[in-house]
Amino acid sequence: MIIDGHAHLILPVEKHLALMETAGVERTLLFTTRVHPERAHDLETLNQELRIFNEIIAGKVNNDLQSFQQAVSEAAQVIQQYPERFTGFANVPLGLTQEETATWIEKYVLPAGFRGFGEFTMQSGAVHQLEVIFACASEYGNLPLWVHTLPPLNLDDIHQLVALSRRYPRVPLILGHMGGMYWRETIALAKEVPQTYLDLSGTITFLGPRIAIHELPMRTLFSSDAPFGHPLIARTIVEQATVDTAVRRRVLGENLAELLHLN
Amino acid sequence: MIIDGHAHLILPVEKHLALMETAGVERTLLFTTRVHPERAHDLETLNQELRIFNEIIAGKVNNDLQSFQQAVSEAAQVIQQYPERFTGFANVPLGLTQEETATWIEKYVLPAGFRGFGEFTMQSGAVHQLEVIFACASEYGNLPLWVHTLPPLNLDDIHQLVALSRRYPRVPLILGHMGGMYWRETIALAKEVPQTYLDLSGTITFLGPRIAIHELPMRTLFSSDAPFGHPLIARTIVEQATVDTAVRRRVLGENLAELLHLN
Secondary structure (H helix, E strand, C coil): CCEEEEEECCCCHHHHHHHHHHHCCCEEEEECCCCCHHHCCCHHHHHHHHCCHHHHHCCCCCCCHHHHHHHHHHHHHHHHHCCCCEEECECCCCCCCHHHHHHHHHHHHCCCCCCCEEEECCCCCCHHHHHHHHHHHHHCCCCCEEEECCCCCCHHHHHHHHHHHHCCCCCCEEEEHHHHHHHHHHHHHHHHCCCEEEECCCCCCCHHHHHHHHHCCCCEECCCCECCCCHHHHHHHHHHHCCCHHHHHHHHHHHHHHHHCCC | CCEEEEEECCCCHHHHHHHHHHHCCCEEEEECCCCCHHHCCCHHHHHHHHCCHHHHHCCCCCCCHHHHHHHHHHHHHHHHHCCCCEEECECCCCCCCHHHHHHHHHHHHCCCCCCCEEEECCCCCCHHHHHHHHHHHHHCCCCCEEEECCCCCCHHHHHHHHHHHHCCCCCCEEEEHHHHHHHHHHHHHHHHCCCEEEECCCCCCCHHHHHHHHHCCCCEECCCCECCCCHHHHHHHHHHHCCCHHHHHHHHHHHHHHHHCCC
């Protein structure tokens, strides 16, 4: 099964399904979204859509509980509408107590059938906020976490994230975007920590996916990060980075299907 | 004609030609190279190849005249061997006087048939070193310059580069990698300055090429930055970012063919 391991809902959903068709993607792991850059057609409208994007990523705006709840509810509706095409991860607010977080998860995440938590984004120096999330993920059957490892996070933050992961060895941790410009260091860290996975979206050089797949063929995951990326381009990267077709199939979907117990 | 607008020589050259075949690329604009990451097969050998890469980019090592001369001579040989498949830009050392630079260009660059200068890389704060190059390019028939605009350059450096370009309006300036994370600002700058071109390699999000082509269809250039990028992936990006086939043809080769007076 070909699974796009990370995409934000593109509106209207028919446009998202058409992109999946173009790339031969059978299922997409969907993440909630609070901006829609795919609606922009030029620089001016794009700047309007992305105006508050960096503030959202840093957790400074759209960070209230109602905003999270609305985004999760939107994603849940699409997943219920197309259960054969979408599986979802739910975003969970940071900064709550463990009890408050558990209440939130039980109310909004588990009943809607989400299979994991994320995408988590935060300011540099704030990785410790994920401690509560790791603890809850561990309680609810070791659901996987998906963490954005591009700026504002830096290499120190990525080290702290992996150190936190070592304390929860049964909770799978997906290193979203594979550390960005720190991809070589992130691959090296992932090699040491067996419950970590490398997400291939947003990488700046083709060398990153090629070396990641070579080093960790069972723990590297194809994904587009649509609408910031594109499923066909992301699939072409994996196809050009692999020679062995069994490895290619694992990266394009089998690794994620096993992790999420799909089929 | 489909032209890969920026690639470093992959060794052996047959491997480079095979990559071009895979992507349907008829001609490649070749740049000299002093590292060969394509030879690495795993993280350890890649780290060895890239050990000195950041120092080279910052102009700290391999920066002697002999090292430049050798790289230019290697590229010239390949171009003479395959004149139908490769066209070249020559790197020129920074930090020489205008007279020394002119002597160097007359001795090593012009006789070997290079069509422009670059890839220029430098430390942040050192963009003024290009003044001599702009002056020489202007003297030798307005040959185009190709400047790397990723780190260590930052947005201030990119502003300085474009300010310098405004003083030489007849010298085409290719903004290599389109400013990296500053791609929105770089597109906006390029819109104001008609002799600038946007190079599509190394961009971190599909939104960059899509918006760049929309805003400047006659001044946006397809390129792979192989071996850091891959021609087929780069071509897929342009194809997915364009609907109008006339625009697609311009970006995939016609813009660059006009700029370099090819055919």
